Amino acid sequence: MAENKIEIRNLYKAFGKKKVLNGVDLDVKKGESLVVIGGSGTGKSVLIKCIQGLLIPDSGSIKIDGVETVETSENIHEKMGMLFQGAALFDSLSVWENVAFVPLGKGKMSKKDAKTEAIRVLRQVGLAPDVADLSPAELSGGMQKRVGLARAIITKPEIIFFDEPTTGLDPIMADVINDLIIESARGLGxxxxxxxxxxxxxxxxxxxxxxxxxxxxxxxxxxxxxENSDNPYLQQFITGNAQGPIQVEV
Amino acid sequence: MLKKTLGTFLQTLGKAPLAFIINLGYFTQFVAKSVYNCFMPPFYFRLFGMQFLNIGFYSLPVVGLTTLFAGMVIAIQTYSGISEYGAESVVASVVLISVTRELAPVLSALMVAGRIGAAMAAEIGTMRVTEQIDALITLSANPFRYLIAPRIWAAIIVMPLLVLFGDIIGIFGGYLVGVYKLDFNPANYITNTMDFMKSTDIIMGMVKAGVFGFIISVMGCYHGYRSKGGAQGVGEATTNAVVTASILILIANYLITELFFAR
Structure with a gap:
């Protein structure tokens, strides 16, 4: 059995009286692609924000490679990449500066090398080199997602998080992004x-x-x-049925 | 029934001070974190340079116009408020003292609070609601060092220079009114101005400006950093940044003045 890359036990997080995470237990095995599904407002985003240390959980344990994330002094973000829902590209920087943000910031690469590397990764996600000098505001939603993906994978992270990667895209572009996710994750292992x-x-x-x-x-x-599960909650969600045990709060 | 009404009333009454204390706690924590990170590497010199240019160079017209008219008004008011005997030396000295000690620092700071404090809150607020600040953290960049420290350093350093510029323009405004409207002798006006000029007044104005720069940048960054809820949240953050910075500037101005000038 493959070892666990991420191990979550008994995770609780509340905002005021609203309990968002109510005792989450979850293991993500090394090299696997785990997808967490759930309706809007069920705490999916809060879960990945807790794993990344963007939010501090009220209680519970999150281990990455067996090390408790809140206790470790090492920079856990160096192992991680993240594709945000709205891509979260920095408007003040050009596309290539966004992609090469980490290599440039660390000063390990010259500006010229960083740009070459950024263009290489942009190509990998299907973007032409002439996109590199544009500003993020000039790109379509699908292109912004690709740039966001390029920024997430340029550091060759061990773990990549995808927050609603296909939201707001047309079905064909969504499928293109799905393929890119599979390819890039497989390429990096x-x-x-x-x-x-x-x-x-x-x-x-x-x-x-x-x-x-x-x-x-x-x-x-x-x-x-x-597909074969008889869990009524799961079945209602995957079939997208308004009738069932899940009550939508309106 | 009465007990319940009383309970609700007390609850509502208690909410406001409680919220104030909570926000004060967040603010204190934010300021401490900001100051600490101002001294911690890495230092983003390019971002500092951009902020320096934005706060300093692009505020020159606003500060220049404000202090020019302030100096002119003071000259007229002083002249109309005193007897004409000895007006020539009094107008020059009053313009000099009021511009260097008070008008240039305070008016410049209020104008910059409107221009820069609002821009900082809007920019950082938009970054917050579009998850760009979260993105910075996931890319191993500390937002306090990347976003906030360059803005604070730039504001603290550039504000005194802006005020020095405002001093010159404000005094020049007084000179224009004195010479061209009140028919004072230009050479005498300049001599009187130089006679009354004290380096402590100018330096004090610049020290005030440094403190105001800190207030403007911290309030702009704080409200932007804590904004939430999309466009409306960013709008509120912008308003709050300008209002709180303006009030704190006036309070700080009184405190510094009392500390140095009250005898």
Whole structure:
């Protein structure tokens, strides 16, 4: 059995009276692609923000490579890359400066080398070199996602997080991004954790799927197991049925 | 029934001070973190240079116009408020003292608070709501060092220079009114100005400006950094940054003045 890259136990996080994570237990194996599905507001984003240290959980344990993240003094972000929902590109920098942000910031690379490297990674995600000098505001949503992906993989991270990678894209562009996610993760041998409510995307990129509901993982298994599962919550979610045990708060 | 109403009333009454104390705690923590990170490497000199240019160079017209008219008004007011006997020396000295000690630092700071404090809050606020600040953290860049420290350093260093510029323009405004409207002798006006000029007044104005620069940048960054909820949140952050910075500038101005000039 493959060792766990990420190990989450009994994770709690509340905002005021609203309990968002209510005892999450989750393991992500080394090299696997785990997709967390769940409706809007179920705490998917909070979960990955806690793993990355962007939010501090109220209690519980998050281990990466067996090391507790809150206790370690090492920079856990060096192991991680993240593709944000809205790409979160820096408007004040050009596309290539965004992609080469880490190599440039560390001063390990000259400006010229960093640009060459950025253009190489941009090519890898299907963008032409002439995009490099544009500003992020001049790009379409799909192109921004690609730049965001390039920025996430340029450091060759061991873990990549994808926050709603296909939201806001047309189905064809969404599929292109799915392919890029699979290719880049496979190319790097990275462990990936994706949160989404796009089932087409989840089916395509997942090795395993976990469902988050009311702040807990209520189901976990492979795509095949998901299709055959008789869990009513899971079935309602994947079939997109308004009738069922999941009550939508309106 | 009465008990319940009383309970709700007390709850509502307690909420405001509680929120104030919580925000004060966040603010104190933010200031401490900002100051600490101002002295910690890496230092982003390019970002510092950009802020220096933005706060300093591009504020020159605003500061120049404000202090020019302030100097002119003071000259007229002083002249109309005193007897004409000895007006020539009094107008020059009053313009000099009021511009260097008070008008140039305070008016420049209020104008820069409107221009720069708002821009800082809007820029950092937008970065916050579009997750760019989270992105900085995931890319191993400390937002306090990357975003906030260059702005604080630039504001503290450039504000005294802006005020020095404002001093010159403000005194020149007084000179224009004195010579061309009140028919004072230009040479006498300049001599009177030079006679009353004290380096302590000018330096004090510049020290005030440094403190105001700190206030403007910290308030702009703080409100931007804590903004949430999209466009509306960023709008609120911008307003709050300007209002709080303006009030704190006036309070700090009184405190510094009392500390150095009250005898």
């Amino acid at each position: 990275a462990t990936t954790l994706t949160i989404t409510h796009d089932m087409a995307s989840a089916r395509k990129i997942a090795d395993r799927i976990a469902m988050l509901y009311h702040g807990k993982i209520i189901w976990i298994g492979t795509v095949k197991e998901m």
